[in-house]
Amino acid sequence: MKDNVKVGLLGLGTVGTGVVKMIQDHQEQLAHRVGCSVEVTKVLVKNVDKKRDVELSKESLTLDPYEVINDPDVDVIVEVMGGIDDTKKLLLDALNQKKHVVTANKDLVALYGSELLKAASENGCDFYYEASVAGGIPIIRGLADGLASDKIKTLMGIVNGTTNFILTKMNKEGMCYEAALKEAQDLGFAESDPTSDVEGLDAARKMAILARLAFSMNIELEDVDVSGISSVSDSDLKHGQTLGYTMKLIGYADQSDARAEVSVQPTFLSNDHPLASVNDEYNAVYVYGEAVGETMFYGPGAGSLPTATSIVSDLVAVITNMRLGVNGKSISAPQFEKQLKKPEEKFAKYFIRLHVRDEVGAFSELTKLFSANSISFEKILQLPLEEEGVAEIVIVTHKASMENYQKMQEQIKDLAVVRSIESFYRVEGEGAK
Numbered sequence: 378m379k380d381n382v383k384v385g386l387l388g389l390g391t392v393g394t395g396v397v398k399m400i401q402d403h404q405e406q407l408a409h410r411v412g413c414s415v416e417v418t419k420v421l422v423k424n425v426d427k428k429r430d431v432e433l434s435k436e437s438l439t440l441d442p443y444e445v446i447n448d449p450d451v452d453v454i455v456e457v458m459g460g461i462d463d464t465k466k467l468l469l470d471a472l473n474q475k476k477h478v479v480t481a482n483k484d485l486v487a488l489y490g491s492e493l494l495k496a497a498s499e500n501g502c503d504f505y506y507e508a509s510v511a512g513g514i515p516i517i518r519g520l521a522d523g524l525a526s527d528k529i530k531t532l533m534g535i536v537n538g539t540t541n542f543i544l545t546k547m548n549k550e551g552m553c554y555e556a557a558l559k560e561a562q563d564l565g566f567a568e569s570d571p572t573s574d575v576e577g578l579d580a581a582r583k584m585a586i587l588a589r590l591a592f593s594m595n596i597e598l599e600d601v602d603v604s605g606i607s608s609v610s611d612s613d614l615k616h617g618q619t620l621g622y623t624m625k626l627i628g629y630a631d632q633s634d635a636r637a638e639v640s641v642q643p644t645f646l647s648n649d650h651p652l653a654s655v656n657d658e659y660n661a662v663y664v665y666g667e668a669v670g671e672t673m674f675y676g677p678g679a680g681s682l683p684t685a686t687s688i689v690s691d692l693v694a695v696i697t698n699m700r701l702g703v704n705g706k707s708i709s710a711p712q713f714e715k716q717l718k719k720p721e722e723k724f725a726k727y728f729i730r731l732h733v734r735d736e737v738g739a740f741s742e743l744t745k746l747f748s749a750n751s752i753s754f755e756k757i758l759q760l761p762l763e764e765e766g767v768a769e770i771v772i773v774t775h776k777a778s779m780e781n782y783q784k785m786q787e788q789i790k791d792l793a794v795v796r797s798i799e800s801f802y803r804v805e806g807e808g809a810k
């Protein structure tokens with residue numbers, strides 16, 4: 378075993394800077410853990426003249442990725458530059474050069490994680506990606522190691538800090554959506570184009586990665602049903618609060634009878650669900666295992682040092698494997714063939730807010746339609762609106778199948794008493810699993 382492991386870094390931005398700081402500041406502890414020193418020797422950047430927050434020799438910076446990847450002295454590549462297709466090519470080239478890879482890149486892992494893991498194993502290399510989901514929370518390791526003995530039934534995650542920050546500000550401080558988004562951008566949580574945060578794509582990528590691992594099935598990004606928070610209104614939040622719910626953007630993954638469903642959608646959580654009190658930019662993943670029951674992983678989902686913690690812990694794992702001579706030996710292929718639930722196999726409760734004509738028989742029309750589709754009411758609110766002759770009705774249903782909801786949604790538009798369907802949200806977290 379070498380007495381000095383050399384790391385090539387692709388990217389020296391928010392996360393890359395944290396990685397260099399941690400390796401430098403925790404050197405003594407790292408050396409004790411892995412039995413050798415660890416050093417960042419080559420770093421890819423876009424601009425070598427930019428002022429950096431860490432001390433690195435100017436000669437270690439390069440504009441050419443292949444100066445890092447082809448360097449025979451570099452043992453491990455840490456990818457913290459972002460990007461998809463070009464970055465995938467770089468990482469495949471690195472693996473083919475027998476370099477181990479650690480990445481924080483959720484966009485890439487969600488789309489090409491299986492391919493990269495396969496290439497790693499064929500080359501006898503490690504490919505680790507803890508930082509790609511929920512930044513500093515050890516959720517990948519939690520599923521892959523901590524809960525390896527269990528059968529995971531359900532995952533529910535708040536895995537996007539930006540949307541959790543926005544919803545918390547709207548809920549607790551009455552801030553408007555636009556102002557809350559601006560603050561999340563100013564604080565640096567949001568992606569450069571925040572559309573992927575607010576429309577749920579960032580969370581969908583993370584849920585695809587988690588569901589693939591938890592269910593050992595090749596779940597792909599396109600298997601995730603996605604909707605974001607951009608149309609959540611103050612009225613929805615207010616009615617939710619009245620009924621004892623908190624709105625969160627929830628990534629939901631569940632498997633029953635070897636069939637999986639994965640979605641990301643704004644969801645009303647019962648206030649007593651543990652995820653309901655995860656606020657601001659924090660992330661959390663609730664995991665229900667058949668044997669263990671309920672567990673929850675909580676912490677910072679982004680940020681320089683939290684994310685670097687996961688990267689450097691992955692480095693510790695790679696170097697430990699080097700010492701033991703077992704790199705690339707972990708099983709990466711999924712155990713099960715992918716099977717997804719059909720709409721008639723997906724069950725949930727829903728919150729529905731409608732504007733209806735306030736006239737005799739309106740309610741009985743609604744009741745007839747819901748019961749024709751085998752959907753029963755659990756909670757109902759009716760409130761007058763400012764406009765004469767129009768009332769707002771909020772219904773929370775008992776659990777029913779997605780197939781029945783879809784039929785009801787199609788038919789409700791044709792009811793003469795219904796003026797508009799204002800919103801429709803999943804409800805979770807009430808009652809036993």
Ligand SMILES: NC(=O)C1=CN([C@@H]2O[C@H](COP(=O)(O)OP(=O)(O)OC[C@H]3O[C@@H](n4cnc5c(N)ncnc54)[C@H](OP(=O)(O)O)[C@@H]3O)[C@@H](O)[C@H]2O)C=CC1
Pocket residue numbers: 387388389390391392393421422423424425427440456457458459460481482483484508509512678679680681684
């Ligand atoms: N920020 C966070 O909290 C989290 C980020 N991630 C992921 O980590 C990765 C990095 O994120 P972050 O540190 O925030 O990103 P930044 O934009 O802060 O940093 C990107 C770095 O990569 C360099 N870079 C980017 N493209 C190229 C290129 N084509 N050639 C050379 N250098 C390049 C930039 O160089 P230069 O400095 O010269 O401009 C910069 O140093 C992303 O995949 C992100 O999704 C994951 C979890 C949390």
Ligand SMILES: N[C@@H](CC=O)C(=O)O
Pocket residue numbers: 511512536537538539540566567568574579678679
């Ligand atoms: N934009 C992301 C950053 C981390 O992945 C988020 O808001 O969670």
Ligand code: NA
Pocket residue numbers: 507508509510511512513514515516517687
């Ligand atoms: Na993580």
